[in-house]
Amino acid sequence: xxxxxxxxxxxxxxxxxxxxxxxxxxxxxxxxxxxxxxxxxxxxxxxxxxxxxxxxxxxxxxxxxxxxxxxxxxxxxxxxxxxxxxxxxxxxxxxxxxxxxxxxxxxxxxxxxxxxxxxxxxxxxxxxxxxxxxxxxxxxxxxxxxxxxxxxxxxxxxxxxxxxxxxxxxxxxxxxxxxxxxxxxxxxxxxxxxxxxxxxxxxxxxxxxxxxxxxxxxxxxxxxxxxxxxxxxxxxxxxxxxxxxxxxxxxxxxxxxxxxxxxxxxxxxxxxxxxxxxxxxxxxxxxxxxxxxxxxxxxxxxxxxxxxxxxxxxxxxxxxxxxxxxxxxxxxxxxxxxxxxxxxxxxxxxxxxxxxxxxxxxxxxxxxxxxxxxxxxxxxxxxxxxxxxxxxxxxxxxxxxxxxxxxxxxxxxxxxxxxxxxxxxxxxxxxxxxxxxxxxxxxxxxxxxxxxxxxxxxxxxxxxxxxxxxxxxxxxxxx
Amino acid sequence: xxxxxxxxxxxxxxxxxxxxxxxxxxxxxxxxxxxxxxxxxxxxxxxxxxxxxxxxxxxxxxxxxxxxxxxxxxxxxxxxxxxxxxxxxxxxxxxxxxxxxxxxxxxxxxxxxxxxxxxxxxxxxxxxxxxxxxxxxxxxxxxxxxxxxxxxxxxxxxxxxxxxxxxxxxxxxxxxxxxxxxxxxxxxxxxxxxxxxxxxxxxxxxxxxxxxxxxxxxxxxxxxxxxxxxxxxxxxxxxx
Amino acid sequence: xxxxxxxxxxxxxxxxxxxxxxxxxxxxxxxxxxxxxxxxxxxxxxxxxxxxxxxxxxxxxxxxxxxxxxxxxxxxxxxxxxxxxxxxxxxxxxxxxxxxxxxxxxxxxxxxxxxxxxxxxxxxxxxxxxxxxxxxxxxxxxxxxxxxxxxxxxxxxxxxxxxxxxxxxxxxxxxxxxxx
Numbered sequence: 001x002x003x004x005x006x007x008x009x010x011x012x013x014x015x016x017x018x019x020x021x022x023x024x025x026x027x028x029x030x031x032x033x034x035x036x037x038x039x040x041x042x043x044x045x046x047x048x049x050x051x052x053x054x055x056x057x058x059x060x061x062x063x064x065x066x067x068x069x070x071x072x073x074x075x076x077x078x079x080x081x082x083x084x085x086x087x088x089x090x091x092x093x094x095x096x097x098x099x100x101x102x103x104x105x106x107x108x109x110x111x112x113x114x115x116x117x118x119x120x121x122x123x124x125x126x127x128x129x130x131x132x133x134x135x136x137x138x139x140x141x142x143x144x145x146x147x148x149x150x151x152x153x154x155x156x157x158x159x160x161x162x163x164x165x166x167x168x169x170x171x172x173x174x175x176x177x178x179x180x181x182x183x184x185x186x187x188x189x190x191x192x193x194x195x196x197x198x199x200x201x202x203x204x205x206x207x208x209x210x211x212x213x214x215x216x217x218x219x220x221x222x223x224x225x226x227x228x229x230x231x232x233x234x235x236x237x238x239x240x241x242x243x244x245x246x247x248x249x250x251x252x253x254x255x256x257x258x259x260x261x262x263x264x265x266x267x268x269x270x271x272x273x274x275x276x277x278x279x280x281x282x283x284x285x286x287x288x289x290x291x292x293x294x295x296x297x298x299x300x301x302x303x304x305x306x307x308x309x310x311x312x313x314x315x316x317x318x319x320x321x322x323x324x325x326x327x328x329x330x331x332x333x334x335x336x337x338x339x340x341x342x343x344x345x346x347x348x349x350x351x352x353x354x355x356x357x358x359x360x361x362x363x364x365x366x367x368x369x370x371x372x373x374x375x376x377x378x379x380x381x382x383x384x385x386x387x388x389x390x391x392x393x394x395x396x397x398x399x400x401x402x403x404x405x406x407x408x409x410x411x412x413x414x415x416x417x418x419x420x421x422x423x424x425x426x427x428x429x430x431x432x433x434x435x436x437x438x439x440x441x442x443x444x445x446x447x448x449x450x451x452x453x454x455x456x457x458x459x460x461x462x463x464x465x466x467x468x469x470x471x472x473x474x475x476x477x478x479x
Numbered sequence: 480x481x482x483x484x485x486x487x488x489x490x491x492x493x494x495x496x497x498x499x500x501x502x503x504x505x506x507x508x509x510x511x512x513x514x515x516x517x518x519x520x521x522x523x524x525x526x527x528x529x530x531x532x533x534x535x536x537x538x539x540x541x542x543x544x545x546x547x548x549x550x551x552x553x554x555x556x557x558x559x560x561x562x563x564x565x566x567x568x569x570x571x572x573x574x575x576x577x578x579x580x581x582x583x584x585x586x587x588x589x590x591x592x593x594x595x596x597x598x599x600x601x602x603x604x605x606x607x608x609x610x611x612x613x614x615x616x617x618x619x620x621x622x623x624x625x626x627x628x629x630x631x632x633x634x635x636x637x638x639x640x641x642x643x644x645x646x647x648x649x650x651x652x653x654x655x656x657x658x659x660x661x662x663x664x665x666x667x668x669x670x671x672x673x674x675x676x677x678x679x680x681x682x683x684x685x686x687x688x689x690x691x692x693x694x695x696x697x698x699x700x701x702x703x704x705x706x707x708x709x710x711x712x713x714x715x716x717x718x719x
Numbered sequence: 720x721x722x723x724x725x726x727x728x729x730x731x732x733x734x735x736x737x738x739x740x741x742x743x744x745x746x747x748x749x750x751x752x753x754x755x756x757x758x759x760x761x762x763x764x765x766x767x768x769x770x771x772x773x774x775x776x777x778x779x780x781x782x783x784x785x786x787x788x789x790x791x792x793x794x795x796x797x798x799x800x801x802x803x804x805x806x807x808x809x810x811x812x813x814x815x816x817x818x819x820x821x822x823x824x825x826x827x828x829x830x831x832x833x834x835x836x837x838x839x840x841x842x843x844x845x846x847x848x849x850x851x852x853x854x855x856x857x858x859x860x861x862x863x864x865x866x867x868x869x870x871x872x873x874x875x876x877x878x879x880x881x882x883x884x885x886x887x888x889x890x891x892x893x894x895x896x897x898x899x
Contacts, residue, residue, distance in 0.1 A: 037846050040732065040782065041824045045815035048613055050622065056581040056694030060812040063736025063870065107742075111762065129763045134749060142749065149745040162743060163736045163870050164580070166694040174696070266834035272846060275834065284833045368691075394616035395690070578812060579899030580805050580869030595893040600865040601808045601857060608817035608852065695899075 003027075005430070017447075019438060020270075021421050029425050031287070032418040034410070034442065036273035043400045051077055051374070051391050052170050054400075058387065059164040061404070064107065066164050067100040067155060068380030068405075071236065072387040075376030077170025079257070080391055082370030088360040089172035091352050094236045095185075096158050096168065097378070098345035101235060102192065103151025103162075104381040105297070105338045105345075108446040109199065110144025113335055116440055117206070122433040140202070143195040147342075150188045154349065157181050172364035182353055189350055196342045200315065203336055210332060213437075216423050217331035217444065220245035221412060222278060222293035225300035226379050227253060233304040233312075233344060235379045241303040242278065242293060246326040250278075256377040259386055264291075265403065275410050276403055292411040295383025296445065297337035299408075302327040307340075309347035315340045331416050334444045341381075369395045380405045382446055406447045416441040483549035488556065500542035500553065501529055509555055512564060512593050515631035516543045517681055519704035520640055525631055526571075528564055528593070531555045539563075561597075568594050569602035574654060575609060576626040577684075584685030585695040590629060612657065616690060617667030621679050623658065628686040630656055634678035641707055646672040658686070677703070724884055725773040727759035728803075729793060731786040732813050732853065733779025735761075737804035740870035741776070744877060754884050772797040774883050776866075780806040780813045781854040785847040794860040799883065802855065802862045805869040805898055813853045821849050864889060867898045 005021040017036050024030040042061055046054065055073040059066035071093060078085055085093075111130045118137060119128050127135065134141040152162040158177060159165035167174045207214075222245065226238035239253025242262070254262055266275040266284040277284055277291030284290060293299070302323075307313045319340060322328045328337075352358065369391060376387040383405030390399035406413075420441045424434045481496035487509055494503035499522065504511055515525040524541035531542045534552035539560070554560070571577075571590060579585050594600075615623040632649065635658070639645040646669055650659045660666045679687040680699050688697050710716055730738060738761060742748065758772060759765045768789065775797045781787050794800055805811040816824065837846055856862055866879055875895040882889035 035846060037785070038732070038782070039849060040813050041816040041819065042812075044819055044824045045812075050614065050616060050690075052691055052693050053581060053583070057812060060580065060734050060736070060869070063734040063739045066734075066736065111742075131752065131757065131763065134752070142746065145745055145749065148742070152743055163739050166696070169693045169696075174693075264833070267837065269835040269837050270846065272837055286834075366691075396614060396616055572809070576815070576818075577898075578809075578815065579897075580811055582899065585899045591898055595897045598893075598896070600867055600891075600896040601802065601855070601862075603857075605858065606810060606814065606817070606855075608814065610818040 005425075017442070019417060021425065023425075027426065029418065029422040032414065032421040032438075033270060034273075034414050034417060036271045036410075039272040043402055046397050046400050049397050051080055051369075051389055051395050051397055054387070054389065054397065055168060055170070056164075056166055058402075061402075063163055065100065065104055065380050065382070067096055067159075067168075068378060068385055069387070070165065070168050071097055072376040072378045072380075072385045073389075074168045074170050075237070075256075075378060076374035076387045076389045077376070078365075079374030079376065080369060080371050080389065080395070081170055081365070081367035083171050083365035083367040085172050085365055086360070086362050088176065088357050089363040089365075090237075091355055091358060092158055092173050092177055092363065093168055095177075095349055095352055096155050096165075097236050098349045099151050099154030099158070101151070101345040101381050102154065102342050103148045105342045105446075106144060106148040106151060108381075109335060109338055110141070110148065112443055112446070113440075114140075114144065116436070116443070117203070117210070117335070121436050121440060125436075128436075140198070143198065147192055147195045150192045153188060154185055157184055169364065171367060174364065176361040176363045177359055179359060182358065185349065186353060189346060192346050193343075196339060196346065200339045200343065203339060204318075207336075213440075214330045214332045216420055217416060217441065218329050219331075219415060219419060220329055221289075221415075222250065222281075223299040223302040223327055224278075224293045224295050224408065225303045225384060226377070227304050228308075229253070231305035232308040233300060233306070233316075235300075235341075235345070235348075237378065240377065240384060243303050243327060245329055247302060247323065256386075257373070257375040259375065259377065259388075259403070263403065265407070271410075273410050274403075274407055276408050277411065286411070286414075289411050289415050292415065293408065294331070294412045295405060295408040296334060296381070297341050298328065298331065298334045299383060300379065301337045301340065307344050309344055309351065312340055312344035312347055315343060331412070331441070331444050334446065338381075338446070369393055382406055383408050406445065409445050409447070413442055413445055413447070416445070483547060485547055485549065485551040485553065487553045494547050496549075498547055500531060500533075500540065500545045500547045500551070503547040504531075504542060504553075504555060511542055511555055512597060513543065514589055514593060514629060514683055515633065517633050517637075517701060517704060519708040520633060520636040520681070523632055523636070526629070527567055530560060530563060532557055532560065564597055565599050566603075568597060568599045569604055571629050572599075572602040573604040573606050575607070575611065575628060578626075581694055582627065582685040583688045583692040583694060583697045584627070584699075587697055587699055588685060589683035607654070609654070615660070615666050617665040618669075618672070618674070618690070619667070620674060620676065620690060621666065622688045622690045622692075623660075623666060624686055624688070625657060626686075627684045628658060629684055630658075631683060633681040633683065634658065634687060637677045637681040637704065641704060642673060642675050642677050644671045644673050644675075647678055723754060723756040725758045725769075725771060726755045726880075727757070727768070727772045727775040727793075727797065728761065729759070729768075729775060729777045729779075729789065730761060731777065731779030731790065731807070731856075732782030733804065733806040733811075735778070736870040737776075737778040737806075737868075740804075740868075740873055741876055743873045747873075747877060751880070751884075768792050768796060770796045774799045774801065774880075776801050776803040777807055777856060778803045780810050781850060781856065781859060782813055783847040783849050787850070787859060790856060790859055799863045800856075800860070801864040801866055801879070802857060803866050804871055805867055807856045808865050808867045809898060810853055810855045811869060814855075817852045821851055865896075866891075867896055869899050 003023040021032045022030045055070040058069040058073045115128045156162040159167035224242045226234045227241045228234045242251040264279045281291040386403040388401040484493045492507040511529045522543035524544040529542040530539040532554040611625040635647045638647045661669045802808045879889040
């Protein structure tokens, strides 16, 4: 008899999410679905606002990565203005962006995932969180909190506010960097490097413990992310590249404003999060995962040819071996990729601060409305982020399309939880540990748009086993 | 110069004859909160923040438009007045769409400042969320966003009294009132506007702003109002 | 020995910026851990909102029916409820959708691509119903303390919590109650 299992609430992606698992007549898992239940209508209520207010408004889409939305927004604004952003301003925006990567990735790894990875998926729920981590591994937990703090402080130093800054604007930035601020950032780097090396060594030396997870999270897919014109790892401005599961290039580098030729957004009646898919592998088919691709740390490391900084390149080379000649396809390795990206970001900050023009005070280009359409594409920690604005001749927004990072991963997230559910759920045997494992499948993607810390440790879950007539057979709660 | 004496908050004070109660208070160290008042522009008593209790008067009096008279007994900070001032600010907050977090005037806004000063940390009234006319960005330099307007009319008075163009005026009544340009036209089509920017500078909120201003970027400078007014009154600049 | 204060934090229709600002207390948080029992929060594993909560920080506006249900439960089970951040205090950016029609928005946002639009019976069954208008928290329940800011900076958060831990009502100066 076919049954439907509800898991709610699950990790937030922009609010709460739920999982339903449909069993077929034999009690085996047919399909799992991730329902994103939050909706605020940013794309609609922005209509009528001036385009230079958009960075401030879109900041408020997410409190973890407001900087990413702001950067995509100002880039769309740069395009509408048709200006050349002064080189120093570009570098300063990048420094803020790398600071953002450090804090956001640190949050994901230390506050969110480390409790599962270090304390164990099946460990006592009461302590399987950052507080429990502080008890058992006080040194490491403090280091993790500090690393996130350093990322936030870098943003605060350049942009005056760590959350919802207003410093990056269309045309450039509002304030240049002073020598004092540069030294303040430099002073924090040694500690940050030490922490990330510790974390990388810890993860790498424990990878064999997670062999089972690595296997379950493994499935073929395309990968996507920005690259530099030369094919290097890129976080701020680049061309969008798609590779297949063997790391063969499908699209070498798409210009930002051409994204609609390659990506289409579908929707389902059971989720507020849309389903972007790669158009030429369509038509859209959720069950077949047609056109599915993964973005974020795993996506970016798979599409790039190299990182471009010494330590990160060394780590990347070691990382690539997991792919055995093709892409690294196990979603579990998002964690590993995330740490490499922190290292890369720190190295780039160090390198860029040495630039001879970094203290230049010409940091903002002036302009009016010179194009009626602007696309800003950047890499948020969780993946490629696209802000697409259309304006009237006075600069008032007439249309907005946002393709948010986690959205690209929507199909892949659904696929991951289906795989995990299929592996562990057979008929009636649903245990508490399984719930956590399903959750971790989502957690590995570090879903954005909201506070992923909603799932630090363990998410509150209820699984209801419903008989076909709707009556409750069994209920297991956790948390 | 004639001097009058009056009693403010239990203390006998003096003031030059002919000044308003607001001036009499301020000259004697009693500060009253205001929003629509701007020194150099004629007072209108629009915002009602400066309401005071005058013994013998049936109603509360707006200090900015009430002449201080010899022998007046005034209370400026009774519990009732303090509560009314909070309610006034809360009514303003709920009347239109004030989203401080994304506003160009965040940091220089007088409405926001008055709220903080008077301890208003929320509004008890239901937000109206009106659907207001579109933002006007047709002017070369200025922008107009009705969402943030508190109908103080400083802009109208500055344009009329200081610049002399009377480009801005008011249409409608009550919650339906709106600032308009000329005969309710787009600002970019105005034939009277001299693009001087005085209106933008005197606007206490983010209603009038320089185009291209991003969040919290507006800085207003009202010094010119007094400068010009004094210069004219004292005939400080010779002209033929 | 004094009992630990039972503290909770909740996130409704907001962006999580307030929670991130809370985490910006960095090591001060770890130090506070001695005085606090974090009984419900995005960062601990409790399924259901517990009873006898001493202080709760609630971020986000009321956007859908589930936000409202949870808020009612929070009010019933908590002594001191704090509206945490501008979305909770004023509605803030989510409230910008109030002048639009919800059905209209859902259609416009989702109709562009293939697939189906999330509204109608199947949607309502699994997705929470959107409230016609977004509201600040005190539209539904009485609130004890308002902490504006977008986000409220760590200093004013710390001032508030420190006062409550000392058993006092927080006295926030003017510069600590500004909106935005």
